[in-house]
Amino acid sequence: MMKIRQINKNKPYYVSPSHIESMKTEAEHQRSKNEKYLKALQTLAEKYPDGFSTLAPELIKASFYNMRGPDPYFSEKLSNWFEVAYKWEDFSEILPKDAPFNKRPDVQTPSTENLPHLEKKFLEKIQNKFSGDHSRWDAPTRDQFIILGMLAMEGTSGVRQGKLAHFLGNGLDGSGGLPSSNAIRAAKIALSRYAKPMQLFSPAKGNGNERLHSFANSNLADLVCRFVLAHKASILLPASMVYAQ
Numbered sequence: 653m654m655k656i657r658q659i660n661k662n663k664p665y666y667v668s669p670s671h672i673e674s675m676k677t678e679a680e681h682q683r684s685k686n687e688k689y690l691k692a693l694q695t696l697a698e699k700y701p702d703g704f705s706t707l708a709p710e711l712i713k714a715s716f717y718n719m720r721g722p723d724p725y726f727s728e729k730l731s732n733w734f735e736v737a738y739k740w741e742d743f744s745e746i747l748p749k750d751a752p753f754n755k756r757p758d759v760q761t762p763s764t765e766n767l768p769h770l771e772k773k774f775l776e777k778i779q780n781k782f783s784g785d786h787s788r789w790d791a792p793t794r795d796q797f798i799i800l801g802m803l804a805m806e807g808t809s810g811v812r813q814g815k816l817a818h819f820l821g822n823g824l825d826g827s828g829g830l831p832s833s834n835a836i837r838a839a840k841i842a843l844s845r846y847a848k849p850m851q852l853f854s855p856a857k858g859n860g861n862e863r864l865h866s867f868a869n870s871n872l873a874d875l876v877c878r879f880v881l882a883h884k885a886s887i888l889l890p891a892s893m894v895y896a897q
């Protein structure tokens with residue numbers, strides 16, 4: 653399975669003056685946007701204190717997990733902070749000081765220029781399928797992206813059905829809607845149609861939680877892996893898998 657490597661951007665021959673200026677402009681835009689977000693959160697906290705108190709812990713947990721991946725020690729410390737320690741400690745005081753925040757892999761969207769015809773058509777189809785604001789996707793589209801991404805990151809090694817079900821958010825037996833086994837099957841059928849006449853997935857093996865789902869071709873898995881990691885919706889994918897790439 654291909655591992656995505658980051659370019660050493662500290663070397664001068666990788667960075668042009670125009671690129672540096674672009675980076676500065678982007679950073680300023682991000683800072684301005686974050687200031688607006690902070691004001692929005694402050695407004696919610698003031699006008700809807702009960703609702704904000706309920707949602708804020710999950711937002712903080714998700715943000716930290718997305719930045720650093722799994723950290724059992726800090727997770728326990730964070731849970732204690734939400735319960736009691738917030739009364740005397742600021743959040744900044746409990747942040748780990750011995751390890752920097754990780755960055756998600758810096759991946760460029762794969763180019764279709766030199767791809768074989770069938771792979772090019774497939775990439776164009778999934779680019780069109782997963783376009784727009786991912787926060788407004790319907791449930792089937794969201795499920796398809798998660799399944800496509802998780803299977804692509806593991807390639808021909810595969811992912812067990814229990815893990816897929818967990819990250820779809822409804823458990824193996826489902827809760828409100830299709831059981832996960834049906835949702836996974838439906839998503840794989842829909843995705844396979846985009847790849848025809850190529851075979852996208854290998855036949856699944858096993859039963860229940862242990863049923864194994866995988867890509868049929870490692871090269872195609874690598875192509876899809878680059879696509880999903882470069883997509884803004886990669887935030888929907890398990891952080892532990894994303895950081896492993």
